[in-house]
Amino acid sequence: MDNQVIQTLKQRVNIVDVVRRYVALRPASGRHMGLCPFHQEKTASFSVNEAEGFYYCFGCQAGGDVLDFYMRINGLEFKDALQQLAEEAGIELKEFRPDPEYDERQKLKKLCLDMHAQAQEYYRRNLDQVTGDAARSYLRKRGTSPEMVAAFGLGASPDDWHGLMNHLVARGFTPEQGVLAGLFSKNEKGKIYDRFRGRLIFPIQNISGQVIAFGGRIITEGEPKYLNSSDTPIYKKGEHLYGLYQARQAMTRSKRAILTEGYMDVLSLAQFGYGDSCGVLGTALTQDQIKRLAGFCSRIDLIFDGDGAGRKAALRSAEMILHQGVACRVLHMPEGEDVDSLLHKQGREGLEVFFEKAADGLDYCLETIQKSFAPREIVAWATGFLGQLSDNALRAYYLPRLADGLNLSEADLRRQGASFAAQAGRQEVRKIAQQPVRSRKPMGMDDISDKKFIAFGILYPDYIPHLAKKGLHNFLSTQWAKAFWQKMFLQNFEQIFQSLNDEEKAFWQTTLDDPHMFFGEDLAEHWESMCAWIDKQHREMARKDLMQRLDTAAKAGDAVEVKNVQMAISALIAPSREEE
Structure with a gap:
C-alpha cells in the first residue's frame, strides 16, 4: 500500500468528526477535549488536535492518528479500519482487490x-402493531424494559408466510434476492417464503451498527425455539457476537467483556447495568469471536449453565481465550437458573455474588482437568495446551502455573510442549523464508530501532497487532521500515513474503537465520523495552503539543491556561524522569 494513499486518507478524514461519533467533545484552546473512551475517568483528559490530526489521553497515554483511534475504538485490524475509512473518504484501495469479481461482490x-x-424497519413496526401483540406480551412477562427494546432494535415477525416478502418486493427487491440475503427460505418445490414467522426478532449488527442478520424466538407453539440467519454474503456464523455493537464502548472503558449464551441474557445484563455484555450466536465460541473481543478488553468473564454441557463449554471456551493471551473468569449459574431469570429474581446484587466467586480461567481449567481426566490425559492436555501457543512469552507465563497446578515436572512439560510446537508451529512461514533470494545481505539502515521492530515482527508475528495498537507506525523513521511494516500487517505471512523485494527478503531470511542478531534470550525484557520506547515517543509527541499550547496561551495572556498546561507538562515529564 502506497504510504501516500494513507496520508491522503488522513487529510480527507477529519479526526474530530470521527472521534465525535464516540466521545462528547468540547472546544478548548485550539483543540477538543472529552472523557477518554479507553479508560474510566471523571475529568476530561482526552485531547484531539484537529490541526495535527492526532489524539492523546493524559490519563492513560493512549494516542495516535485517526486510523489508530478507529482501530482501537472498534476493535478492528489495520486493514479493516483502512478499508472502512477509505470508503467514507471516497478513496479506492485497489491493492485490496483480490480478483476481478470484487466489484460484483461489493454490490451484492x-x-x-x-x-x-x-427488514429491520418492517419487524420494528410490526412489534408496535396488532401483529406484535404476542411478542410485546412475551417481553412484558420477561421484564424487558422499553429502553432495551429500543436500544437493541427488537421487532416481531407476523405469523405470515409472505409478510416480509410482500414488503420487500413492493420496494423493488426480488424473492430470489431475499433468499440470497438469508431473509427468505426456498423449499424443494421452489416455493419461496419468509424465514422468520411468528417470532420475536433480535437484529444482529456488525461493529459499524449495520444489521447483517437476525435471530428469532418462537412466540407461540413451534420448533425450533430459536432460529438464526444462515451464512450470507454479509454474515458468517462464528465471526460476530450479539450485542457487541451496543457494548463496545463500555467494554473499552471497563476493559472487560461479559460473554453469555442467550439473547435474553444479554438484554437483561444490559438492563441491570452490565453494559459490557454480549452473547455467542447459537454456536460454540470461536477464535474469531475472541479476537473481536480482545480488541476491546483485557478480560472476558464467561457465564455458563452449571450442567455438564455448560461445564464442557466453559472449559473449551476458557482454553481458547487463554491461548489468545486474554485473561478470563468462569461463572456457573445454579441449576434451573440462567442469567436472565436470576437477575429478575435477585437483581444485580444476586449476580454480583457469583462474580465475586468467579474462578480464574486457568485455575478453572486445571481444576476441571484434574477432576475429569486420567493421569495420561492430564499430561496430554497440558502438552497440547502449551504446544498450541505460538507466543513464546505466553508459554513462559503459563508453564510454571500448569506444572504447579497439575503436579507435573516443569522441565518435562517444557520439553514436550516444545516438541508439540515444533510439529504444529510456523513451518509454513519458515519454508517460505528458506526460498532462495538473489541477495542475502541485509540492506543498510540509518536507524537501528526500525530494524529491531521489523525483526521482532518477523520472529513473533503474534505481537504485530499489539505493536499496531500502540501506534508503532507513527514512529518508524525510514521509508524502508514503513513500507515493510505495512506489508507485514495487511496480509498473511505467505503473501507478505511473496510481496517483498529482494532486499526485504534478504532481511527476512537473515533474521530467521540469526534470531539473536537483535535480541537475546529474554523475550519479555525486549518486549518491555520496545513498549517503553514507543510510550516515550507518545509522551514526546504530547509534550510538543503542550509546548505549542503553552506558547499560544502565553501570547494570549491566559494565565489559567498557562498554569493548566504547565501542570500537564509536569505530569507528562514525571514518568520519563522515573525511567532515567
Missing part, C-alpha cells in the same frame, strides 16, 4: 445490507 453485499435495513 450492499444489496444484502439494504434488504436487512428494510
Whole structure:
C-alpha cells in the first residue's frame, strides 16, 4: 500500500468528526477535549488536535492518528479500519482487490445490507402493531424494559408466510434476492417464503451498527425455539457476537467483556447495568469471536449453565481465550437458573455474588482437568495446551502455573510442549523464508530501532497487532521500515513474503537465520523495552503539543491556561524522569 494513499486518507478524514461519533467533545484552546473512551475517568483528559490530526489521553497515554483511534475504538485490524475509512473518504484501495469479481461482490453485499435495513424497519413496526401483540406480551412477562427494546432494535415477525416478502418486493427487491440475503427460505418445490414467522426478532449488527442478520424466538407453539440467519454474503456464523455493537464502548472503558449464551441474557445484563455484555450466536465460541473481543478488553468473564454441557463449554471456551493471551473468569449459574431469570429474581446484587466467586480461567481449567481426566490425559492436555501457543512469552507465563497446578515436572512439560510446537508451529512461514533470494545481505539502515521492530515482527508475528495498537507506525523513521511494516500487517505471512523485494527478503531470511542478531534470550525484557520506547515517543509527541499550547496561551495572556498546561507538562515529564 502506497504510504501516500494513507496520508491522503488522513487529510480527507477529519479526526474530530470521527472521534465525535464516540466521545462528547468540547472546544478548548485550539483543540477538543472529552472523557477518554479507553479508560474510566471523571475529568476530561482526552485531547484531539484537529490541526495535527492526532489524539492523546493524559490519563492513560493512549494516542495516535485517526486510523489508530478507529482501530482501537472498534476493535478492528489495520486493514479493516483502512478499508472502512477509505470508503467514507471516497478513496479506492485497489491493492485490496483480490480478483476481478470484487466489484460484483461489493454490490451484492450492499444489496444484502439494504434488504436487512428494510427488514429491520418492517419487524420494528410490526412489534408496535396488532401483529406484535404476542411478542410485546412475551417481553412484558420477561421484564424487558422499553429502553432495551429500543436500544437493541427488537421487532416481531407476523405469523405470515409472505409478510416480509410482500414488503420487500413492493420496494423493488426480488424473492430470489431475499433468499440470497438469508431473509427468505426456498423449499424443494421452489416455493419461496419468509424465514422468520411468528417470532420475536433480535437484529444482529456488525461493529459499524449495520444489521447483517437476525435471530428469532418462537412466540407461540413451534420448533425450533430459536432460529438464526444462515451464512450470507454479509454474515458468517462464528465471526460476530450479539450485542457487541451496543457494548463496545463500555467494554473499552471497563476493559472487560461479559460473554453469555442467550439473547435474553444479554438484554437483561444490559438492563441491570452490565453494559459490557454480549452473547455467542447459537454456536460454540470461536477464535474469531475472541479476537473481536480482545480488541476491546483485557478480560472476558464467561457465564455458563452449571450442567455438564455448560461445564464442557466453559472449559473449551476458557482454553481458547487463554491461548489468545486474554485473561478470563468462569461463572456457573445454579441449576434451573440462567442469567436472565436470576437477575429478575435477585437483581444485580444476586449476580454480583457469583462474580465475586468467579474462578480464574486457568485455575478453572486445571481444576476441571484434574477432576475429569486420567493421569495420561492430564499430561496430554497440558502438552497440547502449551504446544498450541505460538507466543513464546505466553508459554513462559503459563508453564510454571500448569506444572504447579497439575503436579507435573516443569522441565518435562517444557520439553514436550516444545516438541508439540515444533510439529504444529510456523513451518509454513519458515519454508517460505528458506526460498532462495538473489541477495542475502541485509540492506543498510540509518536507524537501528526500525530494524529491531521489523525483526521482532518477523520472529513473533503474534505481537504485530499489539505493536499496531500502540501506534508503532507513527514512529518508524525510514521509508524502508514503513513500507515493510505495512506489508507485514495487511496480509498473511505467505503473501507478505511473496510481496517483498529482494532486499526485504534478504532481511527476512537473515533474521530467521540469526534470531539473536537483535535480541537475546529474554523475550519479555525486549518486549518491555520496545513498549517503553514507543510510550516515550507518545509522551514526546504530547509534550510538543503542550509546548505549542503553552506558547499560544502565553501570547494570549491566559494565565489559567498557562498554569493548566504547565501542570500537564509536569505530569507528562514525571514518568520519563522515573525511567532515567
